[in-house]
Amino acid sequence: MSTASPLDEQQIRDRLAEIGAQIAADYAEEPPILVGVLKGAVMVMADLARSIDLKVEMDWMAVSSYGSGTKSSGVVRILKDLSGDITGRNVLIVEDIIDSGLTLKWSLANLRSRGPKSVEIATSLRKPEAARVEIDVKYVGFDIPNEFVIGYGLDHAENYRNLPYVGVLARSVYED
Ligand code: IMP
Ligand code: MG
Numbered sequence: 687m688s689t690a691s692p693l694d695e696q697q698i699r700d701r702l703a704e705i706g707a708q709i710a711a712d713y714a715e716e717p718p719i720l721v722g723v724l725k726g727a728v729m730v731m732a733d734l735a736r737s738i739d740l741k742v743e744m745d746w747m748a749v750s751s752y753g754s755g756t757k758s759s760g761v762v763r764i765l766k767d768l769s770g771d772i773t774g775r776n777v778l779i780v781e782d783i784i785d786s787g788l789t790l791k792w793s794l795a796n797l798r799s800r801g802p803k804s805v806e807i808a809t810s811l812r813k814p815e816a817a818r819v820e821i822d823v824k825y826v827g828f829d830i831p832n833e834f835v836i837g838y839g840l841d842h843a844e845n846y847r848n849l850p851y852v853g854v855l856a857r858s859v860y861e862d
Contacts, residue, residue, distance in 0.1 A: 691811075691830040693852040698810070698827070698838060699733065705808060705825045706737025709778065716803075717742050718778040723793065724748035724766065725847065726782030729839035730810040730827070734780060745770050751789045762792040773801045781809040782839045786818040794821070810838065811852065834860060 709718075717740040722731035724746050735742060748766035777797055784790055790807065797805050808825035815832040834857075836842050837849030842860060846853075 691828075691833060691835050691852055691854050693828060693830075693838075695850045698852070701827045702730070702733050702810070703737045705827065706734055706739075709734075709808065709825065710739045713740060713776060713778075716776055718776040718806075719743045719745055719770070719772060720778050720780050721768065721772075721797070722746050722780045723782070726839045726841070727780045729847075730782055730808075731780045734808060734810075743770070745772075747793070749789060749793060751792075762789055764796075771800075772797065775802050777802045777805045779805065779807045781807060783811040783813070783835070784809050784821065784823065785813050785816045787821045788818060790821055791819045811835065811840075 720731060720735055720738075720742050722728065722744065725748070731744065735744060745768045746766065747764070747768055750763050750765050751761065779790070779793065779797070781790060784807075794805060794807070806824040807821070809823060810827040812823065812826050812829050813832045814829050830852075834842070834855045835852050836846035836855045837852045839847055840852070841847045842855050846855075
């Protein structure tokens with residue numbers, strides 16, 4: 687599915703309901719631990735988790751990608767680690783957006799090194815044109831154009847995360 691940003695509340699809600707139903711079917715035998723990547727994933731975690739009709743657990747990780755402004759470097763530092771053990775468990779990483787994919791690639795390798803049964807990814811947004819690494823993403827809300835977006839958990843300089851929709855940030859806000 688490919689769509690233009692911005693996205694309104696109804697579009698996001700409808701799409702997450704579809705993904706939640708898919709996840710419930712795929713994991714009916716053995717429900718996953720949802721691992722939300724702070725801070726951006728809080729909104730999608732809250733909405734996606736409520737659309738999965740299974741007994742799922744939730745945990746959180748915060749990572750920081752060294753980089754400046756709107757670009758990521760792929761060099762990552764853990765700011766907050768999971769509070770639980772994922773050995774032998776089905777892990778479903780919940781992400782706000784996959785841009786270059788560099789941060790996620792690092793997080794994937796990190797979680798896989800802990801001996802989980804499986805690790806898959808669910809993301810509300812993905813920018814296919816920005817991809818710098820190939821990552822197999824099982825659940826994608828929307829593929830969007832390569833523009834800087836805000837809202838629904840996504841920030842610019844820590845602002846706009848609370849917007850209930852996704853909007854495109856005017857270039858004049860972040861370019862000289
Ligand atoms: P990546 O490592 O380039 O895939 O970047 C991942 C992270 O950068 C995301 O989890 C976001 O926190 C942030 N990011 C990437 N693109 C955007 C955007 O368009 N708006 C806001 N944050 C973004
Ligand atoms: Mg993120």
